[in-house]
Amino acid sequence: MTDIVVIGAGAVGLPSAYFLAQEGMQVTVVDMEPAPAQGSFKAAIGGIRATHSEPAKIALCKDSLKIFSTWKEKTGTEIGWKMGGYCFPVYREQDESLLKGMFPIQHKYGLKIDWLDTDGIKKVIPGINGDGLRGGTLSIEDGQASPLLFASSLTEECKKLGVEFRLEESVEQVLMKSNRVVGVKTDKGIISADYVLNAAGSRASQIASTVNVPVPVSPDSHEAGISMPVSQFLDPLVVDIRPGPEGKTANFYFGQTHDGSVIFCYTPSPIIPGEDRRGTSQFLPIIAKRLLDLIPRFKHLVIRRLWRGLYPMTPDGLPIIGEVPNVSGFYIAAGLCGQGFMMGPGIARNMAHHIARGTPHLETYLFDALSPQRDFYAKKEALK
Numbered sequence: 001m002t003d004i005v006v007i008g009a010g011a012v013g014l015p016s017a018y019f020l021a022q023e024g025m026q027v028t029v030v031d032m033e034p035a036p037a038q039g040s041f042k043a044a045i046g047g048i049r050a051t052h053s054e055p056a057k058i059a060l061c062k063d064s065l066k067i068f069s070t071w072k073e074k075t076g077t078e079i080g081w082k083m084g085g086y087c088f089p090v091y092r093e094q095d096e097s098l099l100k101g102m103f104p105i106q107h108k109y110g111l112k113i114d115w116l117d118t119d120g121i122k123k124v125i126p127g128i129n130g131d132g133l134r135g136g137t138l139s140i141e142d143g144q145a146s147p148l149l150f151a152s153s154l155t156e157e158c159k160k161l162g163v164e165f166r167l168e169e170s171v172e173q174v175l176m177k178s179n180r181v182v183g184v185k186t187d188k189g190i191i192s193a194d195y196v197l198n199a200a201g202s203r204a205s206q207i208a209s210t211v212n213v214p215v216p217v218s219p220d221s222h223e224a225g226i227s228m229p230v231s232q233f234l235d236p237l238v239v240d241i242r243p244g245p246e247g248k249t250a251n252f253y254f255g256q257t258h259d260g261s262v263i264f265c266y267t268p269s270p271i272i273p274g275e276d277r278r279g280t281s282q283f284l285p286i287i288a289k290r291l292l293d294l295i296p297r298f299k300h301l302v303i304r305r306l307w308r309g310l311y312p313m314t315p316d317g318l319p320i321i322g323e324v325p326n327v328s329g330f331y332i333a334a335g336l337c338g339q340g341f342m343m344g345p346g347i348a349r350n351m352a353h354h355i356a357r358g359t360p361h362l363e364t365y366l367f368d369a370l371s372p373q374r375d376f377y378a379k380k381e382a383l384k
């Protein structure tokens with residue numbers, strides 16, 4: 001018997017276990033993989049921004065930024081935190097309007113984001129291609145951290161708080177008695193619990209379907225890579241939201257990590273639905289061309305490693321967070337799309353507060369937009 005079973009030691013499950021244990025709960029984490037963070041968590045390139053257009057996501061990511069930026073001070077562990085900001089260089093009028101159109105809501109929620117002219121962008125992104133550059137946005141309080149270092153540190157902190165990890169164990173069924181959750185059945189036995197948190201990432205729908213709850217999360221595949229380290233020259237995470245001329249990329253983004261490596265990925269066009277995590281031979285030539293067109297000096301980079309992971313997508317691009325209707329004690333934190341690393345800690349702290357004390361740590365109304373009961377087809381998050 002445990003207080004709560006967290007299904008999935010991923011970008012949201014692992015920090016949830018940490019904050020739930022900090023709330024004094026006895027936590028058991030079950031993951032099908034032999035180690036934590038082997039799903040999409042370790043595939044993330046580490047970008048963390050609060051500069052979204054949906055108030056709930058802004059609030060959650062502001063909370064995450066607090067957690068990432070103070071983590072080393074609190075735990076003494078290096079997680080590669082770098083407050084270099086996020087920069088969107090702009091070459092098209094429509095992108096300028098889209099990004100400037102989000103300023104009112106971003107400023108209303110206290111985010112430091114501004115428009116820089118061409119010279120300003122050239123200073124922030126040294127060596128950027130100036131042809132047709134109109135300027136761009138810079139949000140100085142955003143940043144990045146290492147998903148690998150953060151996952152490892154979180155695991156250690158969880159262990160110190162007494163969290164039990166049951167690895168190489170697969171949850172097959174959520175167990176209920178009279179509309180109340182009573183535990184889970186795994187391929188190794190039954191774990192009784194007062195609460196269950198479904199943080200199973202791209203598999204969250206299958207888990208929820210075992211108690212007949214429809215949860216629209218479906219994965220698509222994304223590739224990424226990292227170079228050998230070079231001298232620090234680039235502060236922000238850079239996002240180029242133009243589709244590529246080759247017709248295969250919707251946008252691409254990259255940054256320089258705390259140790260000098262350049263880390264990068266693109267959004268394929270069209271998206272590649274499914275759970276395929278095998279790397280392709282297409283990715284490197286395409287991303288290399290996009291990186292060199294934007295910053296010609298990247299021709300000197302030596303690429304060290306490529307990988308592929310999944311975005312657990314929802315129809316409206318917003319995560320699904322809260323207690324599942326009609327199944328008391330069954331919570332969900334899933335559908336984090338391409339932003340689960342940045343939202344994970346904020347969601348986790350709020351979820352833990354909600355489960356242990358009855359209300360999230362942020363204002364409750366913010367969470368209505370993320371409710372498992374919302375209309376998933378009513379709107380779409382800008383830049384989802």
Ligand SMILES: Cc1cc2nc3c(=O)[nH]c(=O)nc-3n(C[C@H](O)[C@H](O)[C@H](O)COP(=O)(O)OP(=O)(O)OC[C@H]3O[C@@H](n4cnc5c(N)ncnc54)[C@H](O)[C@@H]3O)c2cc1C
Nearest residue numbers: 008010011012039040041045047171201309339340341342
């Ligand atoms: C190439 C790439 C780059 C990215 N870059 C960024 C970025 O810069 N910033 C950002 O914020 N996000 C980024 N992301 C997105 C981010 O990685 C995901 O949003 C996030 O990992 C999703 O977190 P999750 O906890 O929902 O899922 P996961 O991290 O996948 O965790 C789910 C866990 O559940 C386990 N599980 C599933 N089913 C079961 C079961 N039945 N029983 C037991 N265990 C189970 C899995 O093994 C897994 O460990 C990127 C993703 C990719 C692929």
